[in-house]
Amino acid sequence: MMRLLALWRRFLFACVAGWLLAAAVPGTALAASCAPATTQGTAPADFRTYCWLDFSTYVDTTARTTAGQTFSFGLPDGTNVSMNLRVTTFSGTNANTALIPTAVPSWTGSAFGNVAFNGIPNKPILYTGTDGSTVTFTIRNITVTPPTGGSANYSIIVGDGESTNAGETLSFTTNGGNWSQVAQIANGGTTYPTVSGLNSKTVSETGVAGTVGSYVFRTDTNPTQVTATMKASGLQGVIVGLRYASISAVSQITNQRYNAADQFVYSLGTTTGTKLATGTTTGTATSGFAAATVPTVAASYPFVVSQAMAPGSVGTLANYTTTLTCTNSNSGSATTMPTNLAISSSSGSYTFNSLAYGDAVLCTFTNTPIFNTITGTVYSDANHNGAQDGAEAGPGVTGFYAKVAQVSGGACTNPALNAVAVDATTGAYTLPNLPQGTYCVILDNNSTLTDITPTLPTGWLGMQNASGLLQVNVAAGSPAPPPQVFGVYNGSKLTGTVFADTGVGSGNANNGTKDGTEPGLASVTVTLANGATTVATTSTAGDGSFTLWVPSTITAALTLTPTVLTNYQNSGGNVGTTGGSYARPKLTYTPVAGSSYTGVAFGMVPPESFAPNGAQTAQPGTVVFYAHTFQAGSGGQATFTVTNAPSPAGTVWSTVLYQDANCSGALESTEIVVTSAITMTAGQQVCLVLKQFVPSGIAYGALNTATITANFVYTGSSPALTSVLTVTDTTTGGEPSALSLKKMVSNVTRGGSGSTSVSASPGEVLQYTLTAQNLSAYPVSTLVINDATPAFTTFVSTVCPGAFPSGITGCTIATQPAAGNAGSLQWTFTGTLNPGLSLVVTYNVKLTE
Known part of the structure; x- marks a missing residue:
């Protein structure tokens, strides 16, 4: 059966060879390349460092001439390899074919292509074309020309391209370094040909019975000539390649992208900027992307592994912390491998000055997005002053949540990106993993991301940043924005005004509602009480406004009472939004925690x-x-x-x-x-x-x-x-001698002459003038003048007249109140007031409120 298969392959390969011969230029092979296997199988882990030469353009009649066939290979890294192949010994006749270029696997029982080094492209095997023949061929004048900046440093690898069975031999001779075994490929068992000559210039395999495995041998130090001899009982094959260094690059992302649109382009290239291989991350995956790979025969040639953002990305390399880790399957290599090396965003690259042949390097860029964090505090503002003081800490209850949403066009976008519970004890919260941008921080009573309306738990009011909404600009990385703080109060708030209900400026007088330009009244005490117990009290500001706070523990009905200014009286009141009732002078309502009551007003006239x-x-x-x-x-x-x-x-x-x-x-x-x-x-x-x-x-x-x-x-x-x-x-x-008494008043503070009345404001000083005139034809004796401080005034001072009319000899102030008090005044005169003459006395008072 093996013999029949061998004859069939011989016939098929002869046809293929004839076609190749017709297509080739005599004496020279068309430009080809080398390639590694695509699948390891039972091959060594560094299988990608074996670059198998493509002999698809082999022409048997040319190779059997004295001049041989010249081959030129353009390798993936830009290296050019040239060599001449001459068949020197062939046991067949001229009419027979010595060698045929063959794809892998060359036979269903061979190790190459079936169980190891699978998927080698093109036709890397030189296969005997005549059954039972012996073929010797020499690959000579091997020249390796690396790209500019590199130096030739290579080794030749050879292997059994079919299987060396009983009665078959296979040998290789080199003018380079002694042969070493670099791979032993099992083929479903433990049977292998017998090997001799390792660590010498010639290595040989002697076949054994059964299904045998295969070997790969390597000769180093830049050999220029290798000779192979195949003695077949059926058919035999040799696979030839160059051992090289392979280098691959790939990117991966830690956890998530900085922006969902971000993708990375990872590349291998030269120091002059030429890209030899690239790959791109795709979709939403963070790892598992196909590596960009370049095999290099000129192992000393510098290689640059680099990374850049792909078109359409939102983030930049500066938005990521990038490290590079490279691993080498060639465990004995002295090539330095970077491990967790920080890669700057400006370069995004790392350069290998040289690789050793046999190096199989995989470089992985690990990109960790540089996120920032918003932190903050929600505190119970016990003294309701809008600032965190002393021991003011968390709200003490659960149910507070901090949410973060992106800002677009100045508005918060729905839904929120995250929601975290506020620590009840400390009030602390942290919103992590935020890319650079502007965000809304929202204080809410739930963790539902589609709800971005700030809402406090029942019974609470906003104090510091009372809206429950803050916009924060987050930069990439450090430093983080300052803590975002919210103050809350567990209770209710009541705001109102005490005002002069006089209807000034188109207002409506005495209606208990502040309208027109009715002025507020300052320094009016306003008291909120539960029966005889005062709950809260305050004084009105300069504009008459006031604010009172009621803790959530107070749930009973309360009365709100203004203290009437001296001489004023209450005109009316407005219950505002309290839902309570007003009965002069008090407002009665029942507080509900979490409410903010407004519009309360007390009018005074x-x-x-x-x-x-x-x-x-x-x-x-x-x-x-x-x-x-x-x-x-x-x-x-x-x-x-x-x-x-x-x-x-x-x-x-x-x-x-x-x-x-x-x-x-x-x-x-x-x-x-x-x-x-x-x-x-x-x-x-x-x-x-x-x-x-x-x-x-x-x-x-x-x-x-x-x-x-x-x-x-x-x-x-x-x-x-x-x-x-x-x-x-x-x-x-x-009688006709009777006196007349007249009284006039003037405003000392403002100035001006006396009148029967003047305008005055609280605090101003008034002077009253009393004039006694003798209207009779007879002198008047024992003259006494009496008066009293007017209502709403307090006594300031008085003196006797500085000069007396004819007949009056003296004056005594018999009665006067103490300064600041009210009361009666009496002036007593001695002597007589003659007909037609007058006596004048004055006193000063201050107008009270």
């Missing part, structure tokens, strides 16, 4: 003023006049009524009240009698003149006290709000 009181002495049958000023604190309607209290009772005294339109203090013919309510706005004054008729025939000392009552109804207040003020004018019937 300043007091009205009505002054001065008057007193005169008049003769019977005469008329006296009293000037008064009423000033409204807010908008409303003033109604004025006059009542008389004569003494002795039963005496008829008549009075008429006029509106002093020009506030001159004197009654003019055009001024009308007050008969109806007068509508007023805040700060508006109404001047009045009371005309008092002194009855004829009254006794000396008879008097009438006329009381003018101002009833002021505040417009728009609910429930209704009123104030009542009075002034009194006392008229005494006297």
Whole structure:
């Protein structure tokens, strides 16, 4: 059977050889190359370093001439190999074929191509073309020319291209280094030809019976001639190659890419920039990519392994930490291998200055994305000041989550990339593995990535960074951005305003709602209480605003009360968003933790003023006049009524009240009698003149006290709000020597002359001037002047007159209040006040709130 197969192969190869002969140029082979096996099988691990020459262009008739056949091989690394092959001995006739170039495997029972070194391309086997023949051929004039920069450093390898069975021999002779065995290939058992001559210039195999394995031998130190002799009982074959160094490169990614679009191109090339082989990572895989491989016969030729980003990548090499590790299957090699060598992003490469033949190097670029981390804290802002103080730590409860989302066009993009739970005790959180870019950090009450709306757990309010959203710029690598901090408060918040509800600037007076340009009132104490227990208290700011905080432990109904400013009164209030109720002066509501109540308002109105009181002495049958000023604190309607209290009772005294339109203090013919309510706005004054008729025939000392009552109804207040003020004018019937007493006021703080009334603000100083005049034809003795500090004022100072009119010899201040208090004043004079002369006394007071 073996014989029949051999004859069939002989016939087939003869046909192929005839075709090759017809295609070839006599004496010269077409350019070819060498190639390694694609599959190891039972071959050694460094099988890729065996480059088997392709003799597809062999022409038997040419090789059997004296000149032989010249071959030229262009190898993958750019090395050129030339040689001449001459068949020197052939036991057949000229009509027979000595050698035929044959593909691997040459026979179904051979080791090469069946169990080892599988997939060698083209026709690397020189196969006997005549059954039972003996063929000797010499490969001579071997010249290896490496690329520029390399030096020739090679070895020749030979092997049994078929099988050396019983009755067959195979021998090889070299002019290079002694033969060494580099591979022993099992062929399904442990049977091998007998080998002799190892470590000498000639090595031989003697066949044995059975299915035999095969050998590969190597001769080093750049041999220039190798002779092979095949003695076949059937057919025999020789496979010839060069032992070289192979180098491969591949990239891999640690865990994940910096950006999903990133891919790497890994290459092998020359120091001049020529790329000899490349590969590219693909898809979403992080490893397992096909290596880029270059075999090199000129082992001393420098090689550059490099890596670059593939087109379409978003990241750059700078976004990765890259290390290079190379392994060598040639365990005895002295070639230095980099291990976890850091590769700079600027070069992305490493250069091997030379390789040793037999080196089988695999270089792997390991790319670890340079991510950054956002860290932060969520703390319980116990003192609700918007800053983390002292021992303020985590919220103390679970349910807080920090999420991170990319930013596009200034907005957070959905979904979030990650969500982590906030540590309940420390409040710390960490968002890892972030490429360079801008991100939203979102404080939320869940870990759902599709929810990027900041939301706090029930019962909590945002304090520092209250929106629960921060945008952070993350750079590649170190340093990380500063911690992103959120303050939260477990409870509720109430904000409001205390204001002058006067309707200023198109506002609506007395309605409990701040509108128009109604000003806020500063330094008003606002107290939140549960019964008699104060929960929170504060004072209003300069604009009247206030904020109160209620801890979540308070769940009962609370009352909110402003402390009324001196002489002010509450006009109304607004419950805002509390859902509570207002009953002057308090607001009542029930707090719910996590709520932020707004719009609460308390209106207050300043007091009205009505002054001065008057007193005169008049003769019977005469008329006296009293000037008064009423000033409204807010908008409303003033109604004025006059009542008389004569003494002795039963005496008829008549009075008429006029509106002093020009506030001159004197009654003019055009001024009308007050008969109806007068509508007023805040700060508006109404001047009045009371005309008092002194009855004829009254006794000396008879008097009438006329009381003018101002009833002021505040417009728009609910429930209704009123104030009542009075002034009194006392008229005494006297003899012709009787005195008249007039009172004027001026604003010392602002300056200006005296009048029956002036405008003043709290804190300003007013001066009152009392003038006593003797209207009779007789001197008046034992003169005493009495007065009292007006309402809403406190005493400042007074002195006796610096100069006296003729007849007055002295002055004593018999009564005066202490500074800052209110009370009566009395000046007592000695001597007599002559007819027509006047006495003037003054005192200063300060207007209170």
